[in-house]
Amino acid sequence: MELFPGMNGLLDYSTYIFDLDGCVYFGPEPAQGASGLISLLSGLGKRVLFLSNNSTHSPHEVVQKLQSMDIHVLASDIHLASTLLARYLHETHGSLRLAVAGEKFLHKEMARFDHTVVPLDDTSADCLVMGRYLSFTFDCLVECVRQLESGGHFYVTNLDTHHPGPEGARQPETGALAAAVSAVTGKTPFSVGKPFPYAFTSLLNDLALDSRDCLMIGDSLNTDVQGAGNAGLDTCWLNPGGASETPSDQPNSPTFTFPGLAEVLATVQQEVR
Amino acid sequence: MELFPGMNGLLDYSTYIFDLDGCVYFGPEPAQGASGLISLLSGLGKRVLFLSNNSTHSPHEVVQKLQSMDIHVLASDIHLASTLLARYLHETHGSLRLAVAGEKFLHKEMARFDHTVVPLDDTSADCLVMGRYLSFTFDCLVECVRQLESGGHFYVTNLDTHHPGPEGARQPETGALAAAVSAVTGKTPFSVGKPFPYAFTSLLNDLALDSRDCLMIGDSLNTDVQGAGNAGLDTCWLNPGGASETPSDQPNSPTFTFPGLAEVLATVQQEVR
Numbered sequence A, B: 001m002e003l004f005p006g007m008n009g010l011l012d013y014s015t016y017i018f019d020l021d022g023c024v025y026f027g028p029e030p031a032q033g034a035s036g037l038i039s040l041l042s043g044l045g046k047r048v049l050f051l052s053n054n055s056t057h058s059p060h061e062v063v064q065k066l067q068s069m070d071i072h073v074l075a076s077d078i079h080l081a082s083t084l085l086a087r088y089l090h091e092t093h094g095s096l097r098l099a100v101a102g103e104k105f106l107h108k109e110m111a112r113f114d115h116t117v118v119p120l121d122d123t124s125a126d127c128l129v130m131g132r133y134l135s136f137t138f139d140c141l142v143e144c145v146r147q148l149e150s151g152g153h154f155y156v157t158n159l160d161t162h163h164p165g166p167e168g169a170r171q172p173e174t175g176a177l178a179a180a181v182s183a184v185t186g187k188t189p190f191s192v193g194k195p196f197p198y199a200f201t202s203l204l205n206d207l208a209l210d211s212r213d214c215l216m217i218g219d220s221l222n223t224d225v226q227g228a229g230n231a232g233l234d235t236c237w238l239n240p241g242g243a244s245e246t247p248s249d250q251p252n253s254p255t256f257t258f259p260g261l262a263e264v265l266a267t268v269q270q271e272v273r
Helices: A034-043 A059-068 A081-093 A104-112 A138-149 A174-185 A197-206 A221-230 A261-272 B034-043 B059-067 B081-093 B104-112 B138-149 B174-185 B197-206 B221-230 B261-272
Strands: A015-018 A047-052 A078-080 A097-101 A116-118 A127-130 A153-156 A162-164 A170-172 A214-218 A234-238 A256-258 B015-018 B047-052 B078-080 B097-101 B116-118 B127-130 B153-156 B162-164 B170-172 B214-218 B234-238 B256-258
Touching (some): A047 A197, A059 A078, A078 A081, A081 A104, A081 A127, A081 A153, A081 A197, A097 A104, A097 A138, A104 A116, A127 A138, A127 A174, A138 B170, A138 B174, A153 A174, A170 B138, A174 B138, A174 B170, A174 B174, A197 A221, A214 A221, A221 A234, A234 A261, A256 A261, B034 B047, B034 B261, B047 B197, B059 B078, B081 B104, B081 B153, B097 B104, B097 B138, B104 B116, B127 B138, B153 B174, B197 B221, B221 B234, B256 B261
Parallel strands (some): A015 A047, A015 A214, A047 A078, A097 A116, A097 A127, A127 A153, A214 A234, B047 B078, B097 B116, B097 B127, B127 B153, B214 B234, B234 B256
Antiparallel strands (some): A162 A170, B162 B170
């Protein structure tokens, strides 16, 4: 059923790719409508995937968090920035010696893709790899600077400076830590996380998906709407601020705009009837 | 005695204002010639002052450090960014409630200038004040962001992203930490440290100095040469990289350029003869 003749309906896709932070949950709090929407889509035989710049958790940890929110998915459907970067580095450069400033899973993924993880103060590393790092300190900043001054290349899981937490409070992300390192060294980090094409095209290629059959759902105009739009996907922008924030100067307009997942769910339910 | 007729000689000043980091010392190592130059100038009856964006130490601690390098000066001749900011805030706004991300002396100076220092997570503060903070952590970044989201104004002791340490290695400075906070919040910090005029004019006013009688000696083209030049001072740029790095696109050319203090000392000794 089409709500607007000649336009796409929310149900006209075979695959729904959700962002996580600021979309499905806000820190420890689930988004209203998330559980209902994801189970309705799954019940309708749609494929539900998750593509996130999260670099602090493993897919298994995300599954457990989602389970606690009554959202039931498989770890293999969760695609995270740590894995994307580990894989990209191996595809592009083979096995590397990597100094890693990030959480345990980032280290683990680098090792799983045949890289050798060395201590952050070992300046024989080929690259500095940085993710969101909850144990980041001033000394860690000093070591990151030394890595880059020793000739290491600078890779980050993502360039997001923040993601929304509970009540919209900004939670610092990888890009904020990278900004400190860049300020000292003048070096710009390289990322393959959203909005960069690799994040989307590697997912589409792996699962043999046609971009035209996929809808990306997320809260970030830059990473989710522009990134997915550039990769040929339709997009659903979650904009709690309302119409006044609708972008006019962006090349890819969102296909759909809703305040949040509760309103997406209500519209999908209308379309199903 | 003039080395070059019609031009200033290095001895044509009554007052010599030295930068500290990257000028008089590199981390724990004294600069070659520093001790000899400073004692020669003092012996010639010149006034020797220090103006630094250092925000981690007190003047008394700097005196002790200089003493260990055989440089003997008074604490009252050392002017640091922590004091400048504490004083500026009081002159401009009166007593404030300040959340302070910085070392002990920064807290102490804020209290000395009648401000109330509150914990970093107390969002009732009027301002966030940030200095070089060796105990900076990810959690501290979160608290700084929360301060600014709660409406606090953002002040930093200085905007330097780094200063030179031993063997030229870049030591992260206040501006690098501020870059992380700015990346998340989009808020630009306000500073009165070098190169901003307040750093120079408050020193000149306090000591009733004429800018034309003062020579600023430092390694930073931006903070020392441009900042002092804008305040009407002649400048001596320490440029270990040699002539190839001489600036051409800066409004204030340095009055003198030397590789380091050893060469300044040698030239002053020639002028004395």
